[in-house]
Each structure stands twice: as C-alpha cells, then as structure tokens.
Amino acid sequence: MKIEYVCERKEREKTSKDFIYINYRKVKTQDVLGYFIFLNTAVGAKIEKITTRRLWMLKNKFMIRLHDLIHSQLIGSNGTHIQSLIGLEEICNGCEKCFNIAKKCLEYGPLRFSTLQTMTYSKNYKKLHVTDKLFEDIAEYCISKSKNKEECFQELDNTIFPVISCDTLSIWINETRVFPDGMEGLEYDHRHMPREVIDVILRKWSVKSIQLNMIYFTNEGMCSVDWLQYDYFTRVRLNDPYFKTQKSPDLKFTNVDVEMSDSIYCVRDLGVRYPKYKSPRGYANFIPNIRRLFPTDKISMDLSHWCCIANDDIEKKMSTILYVVSMEQPQNLSVDIKFFVESAIVKKLNEETKKEELFGIAPKYNFRKHCLQCYKKSLPFEVKLGPDAFNSEKWIGRRFQVEDTFNQFNFNLDVYIKEKDLEDELDKEMLQKYPNSFVGHFYN
Ligand SMILES: [Zn+2]
Ligand SMILES: [Zn+2]
Ligand SMILES: [Zn+2]
Known part of the structure; x- marks a missing residue:
C-alpha cells in the first residue's frame, strides 16, 4: 500500500493542499479515516506493506493524525501482518509505535x-x-x-x-x-x-x-x-x-x-x-x-x-552515458541502466532542408534483440489541480550493449519509449529512408 503526498518537482515547503494519494488515487484528507475503516471492515484487507512518501510535507496537525491512523487502522498494535514499513519515521522522527513495528518487519526504515x-x-x-x-x-x-x-x-x-x-x-x-x-x-x-x-x-x-x-x-x-x-x-x-x-x-x-x-x-x-x-x-x-x-x-x-x-538527441545522450559509465576504464564490471526517454528525442529537424531526420545509434553500441516492456505510473497533468488518479502507461524497451571483453566490462542500456508514442508518432516512409535509425529498432 502506498500513501503519498505528491508535489511539484521543486516544492520544499509544507503544503496547504487537502488531499493525498493512496494507492495512486486521490483521497481528501477528511475522508482518510473512512477509507481506512472501509479497507479494514468491508475489504478485510490484511496489509503487509506500507510505503509512505513525503508525508512530512503535510500540515502538522493532519500529518500527526495520519501517522497515528496508519498505526491504529492499518498496522494494529500487534503488527501481526505487517512485513514492510517504509517512510513513516519521516513524520515522527522515530517514536515508540514505530520502533515496536520495526521489530516485526522484514523491511524497515x-x-x-x-x-x-x-x-x-x-x-x-x-x-x-x-x-x-x-x-x-x-x-x-x-x-x-x-x-x-x-x-x-x-x-x-x-x-x-x-x-x-x-x-x-x-x-x-x-x-x-x-x-x-x-x-x-x-x-x-x-x-x-x-x-x-x-x-x-x-x-x-x-x-x-x-x-x-x-x-x-x-x-x-x-x-x-x-x-x-x-x-x-x-x-x-x-x-x-x-x-x-x-x-x-x-x-x-x-x-x-x-x-x-x-x-x-x-x-x-x-x-x-x-x-x-x-x-x-x-x-x-x-x-x-x-x-x-x-x-x-x-x-x-x-x-x-x-x-x-532525455529531451534531446538520443545519439548524444547514449554517448554521454557511455562516457560517464566507462570514464575510469572499469574492469570486471557489468552495468545495467534503464533509460526512459521521450519519443521526440529520436529525430531532429534539419535547419537547411526543413525536413525531419532520424538519429542513429551512438558509436560502440550494438543492438541486442530484446523485447522489453514495463508499466509505469505517473500523474497525467499538473499536480496543483490534483487529478483523481495516476495514469498507468506501457513502455516498450530495446537493449543496446557495449562490450569490452578484454577488460570484462559489459554495459547494457535499455531504452524505453511509451508505447502510445510509438503508435502515433512516426510514419513508415521515414523509417525506410533511415534504415539504421535508433527508433527503427522499436518497429521490428
Ligand atoms: Zn524529470
Ligand atoms: Zn512513529
Ligand atoms: Zn570531499
């Protein structure tokens, strides 16, 4: 179970917003108790994992109340079912209730x-x-x-x-x-x-x-x-x-x-x-x-x-990441990076011809056929307005590899693009015109 306060990227102050997100859905602060009781009684949920995020940004009064509600309604004083509790001490700075639960968990902190x-x-x-x-x-x-x-x-x-x-x-x-x-x-x-x-x-x-x-x-x-x-x-x-x-x-x-x-x-x-x-x-x-x-x-x-x-020039980004990863000429090292990019990054506008061109794969990388995919949750629009729920989006990935057998260095860069963007962004003609393009690998 995830209980979080969501904020703008650079926000640092305590908030005046009156909602949090519980399992990626918006819940008004006055409805939290009712929601917890509902989970307990109607659903009979036995909650094993609780992750809280940035709850310390909430106003003090509600923040402390929420800490206590999480203990009384979700965990229970014996903590019989709880296995993982993350983030709660950000509210209380380590209280007796919390450290008693720390004893029972497999994951804590x-x-x-x-x-x-x-x-x-x-x-x-x-x-x-x-x-x-x-x-x-x-x-x-x-x-x-x-x-x-x-x-x-x-x-x-x-x-x-x-x-x-x-x-x-x-x-x-x-x-x-x-x-x-x-x-x-x-x-x-x-x-x-x-x-x-x-x-x-x-x-x-x-x-x-x-x-x-x-x-x-x-x-x-x-x-x-x-x-x-x-x-x-x-x-x-x-x-x-x-x-x-x-x-x-x-x-x-x-x-x-x-x-x-x-x-x-x-x-x-x-x-x-x-x-x-x-x-x-x-x-x-x-x-x-x-x-x-x-x-x-x-x-x-x-x-x-x-x-x-990841907002411009995939070729350059791949080169930069490789440069940083291999700066020390590492030996006996394998590095795996998942890299989530915007689809616009695969092409550029040629200023002279006024036509779009597709970027290739950065030097030293080899394409490794690999069907990768994952789902990610993100907020659909501005957080200020408090959308009702997170979006779940499917991302499609391809693996590009740099191998140095002499130094036993292996680097896998898994680049992901939203499936939705792959579906509607590129026309077939472009792909044929640039047969060695980076993004072409996402279409075969
Ligand atoms: Zn960002
Ligand atoms: Zn505590
Ligand atoms: Zn220093």
Whole structure:
C-alpha cells in the first residue's frame, strides 16, 4: 500500500493542499479515516506493506493524525501482518509505535537514531533503509560520548549491534543539504558522510547488497556540523573526484542498485556532460566512487526521471552515458541502466532542408534483440489541480550493449519509449529512408 503526498518537482515547503494519494488515487484528507475503516471492515484487507512518501510535507496537525491512523487502522498494535514499513519515521522522527513495528518487519526504515538505539534484538532483515543524516547522527553521538579518537571508535563499535543483519542496505542520499546559517557552503548539495560509520554498519550487519536512493530533497536537509570539527572520520561524498576516495580493501557486494526516480542533480549529471545553464554537480564520479565505497562487479540504475535529461538527441545522450559509465576504464564490471526517454528525442529537424531526420545509434553500441516492456505510473497533468488518479502507461524497451571483453566490462542500456508514442508518432516512409535509425529498432 502506498500513501503519498505528491508535489511539484521543486516544492520544499509544507503544503496547504487537502488531499493525498493512496494507492495512486486521490483521497481528501477528511475522508482518510473512512477509507481506512472501509479497507479494514468491508475489504478485510490484511496489509503487509506500507510505503509512505513525503508525508512530512503535510500540515502538522493532519500529518500527526495520519501517522497515528496508519498505526491504529492499518498496522494494529500487534503488527501481526505487517512485513514492510517504509517512510513513516519521516513524520515522527522515530517514536515508540514505530520502533515496536520495526521489530516485526522484514523491511524497515529509514531509521532514525532513536530507533537504531532500540535495535538490540537479534534479527535478519531483508532490507533496512538508512539516511546520510543517520550517519552524521551516529558520528556526533560517538564524539559526544568520548574524549579522543580511540574512545570515539570504541563508542561506534558499541553503538552498532552485530545481532542485526540485513541482506540489502538502502542508503537514502539527499542531494540538496545545507549547513546551518552563517556557515560557508550554503549551496544545496550532497554533503560529506563519515566513512567509518558506513563501514562499521556494512560489516556488523553483514550487508550483502546495496541500494542507493538518490533524492532531490528530504526533511533532513540541515547538516549536523559538529563532527566536521574533529578529524576522527574520513569524509566521503559520491560526487567528489573519485581518485580522492580510498578503495575499501575487504568489502564486497553482490550488486549496487541505484534508484533515481526522485533525483534531479545526480540523474542530470549522468546524462548531460556539460549542462547548458547550470554547473555540473560532480556525479560524473558516481560509478567510480560507488566501486570504491561499495566494491561490486554489478551496478544497475533506473533513469526513470526522463523529463530532465532525455529531451534531446538520443545519439548524444547514449554517448554521454557511455562516457560517464566507462570514464575510469572499469574492469570486471557489468552495468545495467534503464533509460526512459521521450519519443521526440529520436529525430531532429534539419535547419537547411526543413525536413525531419532520424538519429542513429551512438558509436560502440550494438543492438541486442530484446523485447522489453514495463508499466509505469505517473500523474497525467499538473499536480496543483490534483487529478483523481495516476495514469498507468506501457513502455516498450530495446537493449543496446557495449562490450569490452578484454577488460570484462559489459554495459547494457535499455531504452524505453511509451508505447502510445510509438503508435502515433512516426510514419513508415521515414523509417525506410533511415534504415539504421535508433527508433527503427522499436518497429521490428
Ligand atoms: Zn512513529
Ligand atoms: Zn570531499
Ligand atoms: Zn524529470
């Protein structure tokens, strides 16, 4: 079950809107209780998964009420059926109700520090979610409890309990954090994380695979800066120059999966080498940094946020993505990227002839026959007006591959276009005139 507040892309303030979306349908705030009761009694639903999204943007009074209704109506005090609860602590910052449920779930988070401190029980989680802010909180807690670096690291060792294990650790990274007033660097950016904190968590919890959730903004935008006054912890960022990042000598993960659906800066840097108006944020270093922090031979990414990067020249975009992905000349690496694009990106208007031409496939890529498809939910028009429901649309994909057998590097780029757009955009004549076009591969 998904309960979310939907906002314009760059919105950051608390809202005055009086509706949320529950399972992609609009529900007025005054109808939420009735809807939950209906689910419980009429439908008799036993809810196993609850994901909330951006509910912290709601007005305080309703936000807290909703938190309590989710507990009382959907989860129940015993939490008998619940297996996955994501996002709720964004409202309460980790309350007793929430951390009691954390004990029962297979997937939970993002954890606030207070919840982390309750995790003294023995349990294997399928997935735990943490944030860059939690790493800071842990670092600052350990510093506050100690007099020197040795004591600090001893405290860190005592704070993360090895009785917890998790198969996948999902790390939420905020792309637009700020320092408190009066400090330098007020620009919104991804900020340094204390590396030793991350490493201790990865080891103690026996993490097998990593998920990175890149998010344009969260309600943890304000940095804690006290830990930066001490030189105890190594500072890492995924958008710092990669040669400055030390390789982790003894960790290895089966794969690193990157979620980009809420990203703006990271997703943009991957697809645009030299942004026209804005300076790059350094995410060209993303993949080499991932391999240094979270050593792996397999990285997958979902560039679902198509409107930012995929709006012109598919050939150029494919080249840019390849350039970024292979910048370090990686060895023993396989990268899979799902790339969702607008259909207009496949052609251009020739200024001289005033005729449309179709783009080809970027150099080094080979077409791999592959019938790919998926469905995506999106809002049909402006969020301000609050449409009644999300659209579900079918996307058709084709796989393009770059292979370097010498370095054992394999890159699959799965490009998706809306089926609807493929049906009505192109005429057959064009396709015949450009037999090697990119989009031609979508028609055979
Ligand atoms: Zn709570
Ligand atoms: Zn740095
Ligand atoms: Zn976008």
